[in-house]
Amino acid sequence: MSxxxxxxxxxxxxxxxxxxxxxxxxLWWLGSSRIALDRGSDASxxxxxxxxxxxxxxxxxxxxxxxxxGAVFGGRVGSLAGLGLLAPAWPVVVLAWSASTAAMAPWxxxxxGLLAGAAALALxxxxxxxxxxxxxAELLATALGTLLVAALWFGRGLWAPALA
Amino acid sequence: MLRRLLSTLGxxxxxxxxxxxxxxxPPRIDLTVAPAWQGWTRPGRATExxxxxxxxxxxxxxLDLVAGRQxxxxxxxxxxxxxxxxxxxxxxxxxxxxxxxxxxxxxLQRELRLSQSESPLLGSALASGTPLALEGFHTVALTxxxxxxxxxxxxxxxxxxxxxxxxxxxxRRQLVALLAHAAGCGRIVVIQAxxxxxGLLAGAGGCGGxxxxxxxxxxxxxDQLRASLASSLPAALPTAALRELAPRDQxxxxxxxxxxxxxxxxxxxxxxxxxxxxxxxxxxxxxLAAVPLLHTLRPPSQLLVWSEGESGAxxxxxxxxxxxxxxxxxxxxxxxxxxxxxxxxxxEPGQPLQFDLDPGRGQASSVAFETRLFQPVAxxxxxxxxxxxxVAATPLGDGGHEVHNTGAKAWPAGQWLxxxxxxxxxxLAPDARAVVHPAPATPRRDAVLRRALTRTQxxxxxxxxxxxxxxxxxxxxxxxxxxxxSVPTP
Numbered sequence: 001m002s003x004x005x006x007x008x009x010x011x012x013x014x015x016x017x018x019x020x021x022x023x024x025x026x027l028w029w030l031g032s033s034r035i036a037l038d039r040g041s042d043a044s045x046x047x048x049x050x051x052x053x054x055x056x057x058x059x060x061x062x063x064x065x066x067x068x069x070g071a072v073f074g075g076r077v078g079s080l081a082g083l084g085l086l087a088p089a090w091p092v093v094v095l096a097w098s099a100s101t102a103a104m105a106p107w108x109x110x111x112x113g114l115l116a117g118a119a120a121l122a123l124x125x126x127x128x129x130x131x132x133x134x135x136x137a138e139l140l141a142t143a144l145g146t147l148l149v150a151a152l153w154f155g156r157g158l159w160a161p162a163l164a
Numbered sequence: 165m166l167r168r169l170l171s172t173l174g175x176x177x178x179x180x181x182x183x184x185x186x187x188x189x190p191p192r193i194d195l196t197v198a199p200a201w202q203g204w205t206r207p208g209r210a211t212e213x214x215x216x217x218x219x220x221x222x223x224x225x226x227l228d229l230v231a232g233r234q235x236x237x238x239x240x241x242x243x244x245x246x247x248x249x250x251x252x253x254x255x256x257x258x259x260x261x262x263x264x265x266x267x268x269x270x271x272l273q274r275e276l277r278l279s280q281s282e283s284p285l286l287g288s289a290l291a292s293g294t295p296l297a298l299e300g301f302h303t304v305a306l307t308x309x310x311x312x313x314x315x316x317x318x319x320x321x322x323x324x325x326x327x328x329x330x331x332x333x334x335x336r337r338q339l340v341a342l343l344a345h346a347a348g349c350g351r352i353v354v355i356q357a358x359x360x361x362x363g364l365l366a367g368a369g370g371c372g373g374x375x376x377x378x379x380x381x382x383x384x385x386x387d388q389l390r391a392s393l394a395s396s397l398p399a400a401l402p403t404a405a406l407r408e409l410a411p412r413d414q415x416x417x418x419x420x421x422x423x424x425x426x427x428x429x430x431x432x433x434x435x436x437x438x439x440x441x442x443x444x445x446x447x448x449x450x451x452l453a454a455v456p457l458l459h460t461l462r463p464p465s466q467l468l469v470w471s472e473g474e475s476g477a478x479x480x481x482x483x484x485x486x487x488x489x490x491x492x493x494x495x496x497x498x499x500x501x502x503x504x505x506x507x508x509x510x511x512e513p514g515q516p517l518q519f520d521l522d523p524g525r526g527q528a529s530s531v532a533f534e535t536r537l538f539q540p541v542a543x544x545x546x547x548x549x550x551x552x553x554x555v556a557a558t559p560l561g562d563g564g565h566e567v568h569n570t571g572a573k574a575w576p577a578g579q580w581l582x583x584x585x586x587x588x589x590x591x592l593a594p595d596a597r598a599v600v601h602p603a604p605a606t607p608r609r610d611a612v613l614r615r616a617l618t619r620t621q622x623x624x625x626x627x628x629x630x631x632x633x634x635x636x637x638x639x640x641x642x643x644x645x646x647x648x649x650s651v652p653t654p
Contacts, residue, residue, distance in 0.1 A: 043538040090451035099537035
C-alpha cells in the first residue's frame with residue numbers, strides 16, 4: 001500500500017471509520033443479545049438487525065467515501081480505502097450470522113457486492129477525475145455519493161428482506 | 165452348432181438376469197400402526213404409537229415418525245417371519261406421518277390422525293362391565309393392549325381406571341410405565357385388586373399415595389376419582405421454575421465479548437503501528453478463525469434435577485432440565501442419559517427435535533437439534549426414582565425440633581425447613597438424632613432454598629438434600645440436583 005502521505009491518511013481514515021462502525025454495531029449487538037439471554041428470549045432477531053445495520057452503514061459510508069477518494073486519489077487508493085472500510089467488520093458479520101437465522105448465500109453475496117461496489121465506486125470516481133476538472137470531480141463525486149446514500153436508505157425496504 | 169450355442173447363451177443370460185432381478189427385488193414390508201389410548205390424546209401432551217413391521221426378506225429399515233416439529237427415528241433389522249414391534253413415544257399432534265425406508269425399496273408412508281380431546285380424558289380399562297363415566301370427562305374404553313409402554317404417554321389421560329384382569333394382562337414394560345405414572349402422581353384407580361396386586365401397588369403411588377386408589381366396584385371407583393379430583397395434588401414444578409434454579413449461563417456470551425474485544429484491540433494497535441495490509445489480514449484471519457474458535461470453547465451442557473417425596477415413601481418424583489449451549493450454527497447430536505431418557509421432551513414445545521430410538525431398550529438414546537450462537541436448547545425430563553428417607557420430627561419446647569433418622573440408610577448433610585425458617589441439618593446415620601433450631605431465612609437465600617420454601621406448604625416441615633448424581637450414567641459434568649422430602653407434622 002505505497003501511497004502519498006495524504007493518500008495514506010485517507011486510507012487510515014477509511015480503516016478507522018470501518019473499525020469504529022464495526023465496534024459500535026458489535027457493542028449494540030452484544031448488549032441487546034445479553035438482555036435477550038437474561039430474559040430468556042430469542043437473540044437471533046438482534047443478530048439479524050446487527051447484520052442489516054452493518055450492511056447498511058458500511059454501504060452508506062462506502063458510497064460517499066469510495067467515490068470521493070476515487071475522484072481525489074484515483075481508483076487504486078479508492079478501492080483500497082473501500083477494502084479498509086469493509087474488512088474490519090468481517091469477524092462481527094461472521095459471529096452475528098452464526099447467531100441469526102439468515103441463510104448464508106445472501107450474506108456472502110452481500111459482502112461480495114460491497115467489495116465489488118468499493119472497486120466500482122472508486123473507478124467511477126477516478127473516471128470523473130479524468131473527465132472533468134478535479135474540483136468539479138470532487139463535487140460531482142460527493143453529490144453522486146449522497147444520492148447513493150439516499151437510495152440505500154430509502155430503498156432498504158427492497159434489499160433488506162432479501163438478507164433476512 | 166452355432167444355433168445351439170446361441171440358444172445356450174440366451175438361456176444363461178435369461179437365468180442371470182432373472183437372478184439379478186431376484187437379488188435386487190426390494191423387501192415387501194407389511195406395516196401395522198396403532199396409537200395408544202385408542203388414538204385419543206390431548207393437545208400439547210405426549211402419546212405413543214405402536215408399530216409392527218413384517219418383511220419377506222432380511223433387510224435394514226429406517227423408521228421415521230413425524231409429529232409437528234418433533235420426530236422419532238429408529239433403525240431396525242428386519243428378519244423374515246419375525247414381526248418387529250416398536251413403541252414410539254411422540255408429542256401429540258392432529259396428524260402424524262410415519263415413513264419406513266429400506267436401502268433398496270421405496271419409502272412406505274402412512275398418515276395417522278389422532279383425536280385430540282378438549283375435555284379431560286378418563287381411560288377406562290375394565291375387562292368386565294361397562295366403562296366408567298365421570299362428569300366433564302370424555303371416557304375412552306380400553307383393552308390392556310391400548311395402554312402404552314412408555315411412562316410419558318400416560319400424559320394423554322387425566323385419570324385411569326383399570327381392573328385386576330386388565331392389570332394382570334399387562335406386559336412387563338406396560339407395568340413399569342404404569343407404576344412410573346403412579347409414582348409421578350398420576351390419578352389411577354384399581355378395581356377389585358387381589359392380594360398380589362395390592363402388594364405390587366403398595367407404596368408405588370406418589371404424592372403420599374393419594375393419587376393411586378383401590379376400589380371394590382366400579383361405582384366406588386367413580387366416587388374415589390370424584391373425591392380425588394375435588395382435592396388438588398401437588399403440581400409438578402413448572403419448567404420456568406426449574407430453569408430459575410440454574411445460574412444464568414453467560415459463558416458463551418462472555419467468550420464472544422472477550423474475543424471481539426481482543427480483536428478490536430489488536431486491530432486498533434495494528435492501525436496505529438502497522439496500518440494497511442496487516443490490519444486487513446488480521447480482519448480476514450479473525451473472521452476465518454471465529455467459528456472454529458467457538459467450537460473449541462463450547463461449554464458442557466448443564467443438568468438440573470429437582471425431586472420431591474414424602475418421608476418413608478419408596479419413590480420420589482423428579483423433574484430435570486438439561487441445557488445444551490448454542491455456539492455455532494450446526495446440527496448437534498447429544499447422547500441422552502439412559503436413566504432420564506424414558507421421559508425426554510423439549511422444554512419449549514415448538515423446538516424442532518429428532519429423537520433416535522434404541523429399539524432394544526425402547527427409549528430414546530440420543531437427540532438431534534439445530535443450534536446457533538446464543539440459542540441454547542433445553543430438554544425436560546420427568547420420572548421417579550427409588551428413595552429411602554424416613555424422617556421423624558419431635559417438637560422441642562424452645563422452638564426447635566429433634567430430627568430422627570428412622571430409616572435404614574444414612575443421610576448426607578442438608579437443610580431443615582420449617583415454615584419460613586431454615587436450619588442446617590447434619591448428616592445422620594440410621595437411628596441417629598439431631599436437634600435443629602431453624603432461623604428465619606435471610607433475603608440472601610439462594611434460588612434453591614427459595615423454591616424449597618415455596619414448595620413446602622404453609623407451616624409444614626421438610627428436609628432438603630443435595631442429590632448425588634454421580635450414579636446417573638451419562639450425566640454431564642455440570643449436574644446439580646436436590647431432593648425435598650416433606651415430613652409429617654407431629
